[in-house]
Amino acid sequence: MSHTKNQREDGMLSKDQTESPLIDDGNCGGGAAGGVVLKKGPWTSAEDAILIDYVKKHGEGNWNAVQKHSGLFRCGKSCRLRWANHLRPNLKKGAFTQEEEQLIIELHAKMGNKWARMAAYLPGRTDNEIKNYWNTRIKRRQRAGLPLYPPEVSLQALQESHSTSAVNGGGKAPHDILQNNSYEIPDVIFDSLKANQNVLPYVPELPVMSASSMLMKGLGSSQYCSFMRPTIHCQKHLQESPAFFPGYTGAVKDECPLFEQFQDDMSDKAARSFRWSFSIEPDPAMETSQSFGVFPGSHALSKGNFSASEPALEAVKLELPSLQYPETELGNWGTLSCPPTLLESVDVFIQSPPPTSRVESDSLSPRNSGLLDALLHEAKTLSSAKNHASDKSSNSSTPVDIAESSNFNICETEWENRGEPLSPMGHSATSLFSECISASGSSLDERPPAETFTESHVKSEAADHVLTPEIQKEAPIRLDGRCPDTLLASNWLEQGSGYDKDQTIMTDAIATLLGDDLSSDMAAGTSISSQAWGLDSCAWNNIPAVCQMSELP
DNA sequence: AATAGAGGCAACCGCGAGTTC
DNA sequence: CGAACTCGCGGTTGCCTCTAT
The missing domain is CATH 1.10.10.60 (Homeodomain-like)
Structure with missing residues (x-):
């Protein structure tokens, strides 16, 4: 021819x-x-x-x-x-089925952009097809301000990966991970995945990586890190606290069909609200990344799928190791109460990178909300400190004790606190979850004690505090007035008082889901945003991001 | 109904990693 | 050991289709 x-x-x-x-x-x-x-x-x-x-x-x-x-x-x-x-024969044509989509999401959460591997789990589907689907999905979710991953997927990935790391690599020092650049995600098999395909055609042998390192990766992720800062920590804790979301596996949707949508919806609200809240000095050039909590200096940003939004920041040139915080984070977070000594904990390691990994930073990038970084870090720091404190205190500490020692505690069984709004900017979901972690974390029971992180012991103390997805939605939030940024969103927060009304509000918010009326969101989505912060936001940070980091040298 | 814009998809490119010789 | 080859992936491009105006 x-x-x-x-x-x-x-x-x-x-x-x-x-x-x-x-x-x-x-x-x-x-x-x-x-x-x-x-x-x-x-x-x-x-x-x-x-x-x-x-x-x-x-x-x-x-x-x-x-x-x-x-x-x-x-x-x-x-x-x-x-x-x-x-x-080639047996190629499937047409749109992905729901099952396939779910599988892709889970696989991506597990593998990252390993399209070929993912394709192995999807008979008849090609890597390119999956990639296109995923890229399209990213765009869609990004546009809608939705988390890239359903919470259950994120949590499942984190949870299982953490379990894996606990078993296989619990003794591996974070530094090793860093230095080895073994940024591959641990071999995680999702329950739903297993359910869908009893026999996985391929189970990649991925280097063991601690959940912590994964989280670190997540921190560097761009395409998945919507609200990452505040949620990274949350994820970690959540992962360490399976009880937090009992039955929270990849099949959660089956059990609670509306949950994902709700999550998406909520995240959308949250995204909008958050975007709005942080649009103090909007920078069109960074709108996308900013809106999604992308780390301007994130290495992953250049390796992720947001090529078009790759920030032209010095941080990028620094070629920070994936597990390092961008300068914008470190420089500022360093001002927060996060003593280097906390490095003894892996968790702390995540929250507070070693000095050597820190990069000189003039200041928060104007394109970066800055507050977000600081908040997340602060939340992490606080959480870490608390965890340590709790750890030192006693293993018999009750959830109440933990709660009392915390500024936030959404895990309280007492729900009268619902009325207390949560600011994504205040201590935000990060702290919120940090506390939750402290009050949950039964997953630790499944791990060999010796392989359990220090903070894990603390978390296991309140294993009985189970937070179901439903509870998540209603997770009460406390406003930590100590945080300056809390004031920033005070107006927004003030609207969130009275959780009883939140149900209605939430309903309204859902009804107006995806609406562009931010004002409306602010008025009706306060609690939702808050909650979304603690949930959907997690979905964005996620592991996949972590996977992205595996691409780093 | 016509048009512009957005979104989706197929295909390509460049690069790197792995394998083979 | 190095070159050649193959494969996989991220990123990009261009065309088609859909949708809003």
Whole structure:
């Protein structure tokens, strides 16, 4: 077939299809295959037939030989892609089913952008298809301000990964992880995944990575880190506190169909509210990343899927290790009460990177909310300090004790505190969850004590404080007036008083979900936002981000 | 109904990693 | 050990389709 024929047949060819003929060098990047000009652009049915015939005769592989032996004017790479993505047998066509979507989400949470691996779990689906789906999903979620991952997925991933790390790598020092750059996510098999496919075709052998390191990765993630700062900690704690969300597995949706949507909705609200709250000095150039809590200096940002939003910040040039906080974080967070001594805890390690990992920072990037960074860090620090304090105190500490020692405690069984608003900017979900962690964390019971983080002991103290998804929604929040940023959102917070009304408010908020009326959101979504902060936000930070970090050198 | 814009998808490119020779 | 080859991935491009105006 000739270019002319192809053009006629397709009726469309990329502009460079004829103007920039490919010369096969084995990589479709130039060069010549015997001086043959190779075609680019859409494949024609004739070409497909040729390729199919060739593969039938010679089998897959050795794609560069296709052009030589079949008469196709396509480079081997193009042939491989065409075959793999469109011609090979048993390919599924059409939109992803709900089950597939769920699986992809879970797989991505587990593997990150390992499309080929993910495709292995999705018979008939291609890596490119999955990638496109995911990228599309990212865009959609981003637009809608929704968390990339349903909370259950995030939590499940964290929980299981943590369990794995506890068993396999509990003794591995965070520094080792850092230095080895073993940023792969531990092998996590989601329950739902297992349910969907009793026999996984492929279980990657991934380097063991502690949940902490994962979280660190998450911190550096961009595409998934909506509200990451405040939630990273939450996730960690949540992960360490399976009891926090009993039955909170990948199959949670089955049990609570509305939960995910609710989460999404809430997160949307939260995202909007949060975006609004932090749009003090909006920077159009950073709108996207900012809105999603992207770390301007995040290394992952350049490695993530937000290429278009890659920040041109010095931090990026610093090539910070994935587990390091961007300068914007460290420099400012360092001012918070986070004694270096806390590094003894992995958790602390996450919350407070070692000095060596800190980078000089002039200040918070104007594009960065700054407050978000500071808040998260503060929350982490506080949480960490509390955890340590609790750890030192007694293992018999009751949840109440913990609660009393905390500024926040959404895990209180007493729900009269519902009325207390939570500020994403105040101690926010981070602290909120930090406290929760302190009051939960039964997961620790499943871990060998010796492999349990210090704080884990503390968390296990209140294993009986189970926070169901439903409770999550209603997680009461306390406003920590100590935090300056709390004041920043005071107005917003003030609207959240009276949780009883929140039910109605929430309903209204849901009804107006995705609405652009921020004012309305502020008025009706206070509690929702708060709650979303503590939940959906988690979804954004997530592991996948972590996975992204695995791409780092 | 026409048009512009947004979104989705297929395909490509460049690069890096892994494998083979 | 190094080159060649293959594969996978992130990012991008361009076209088609859909939707809002």
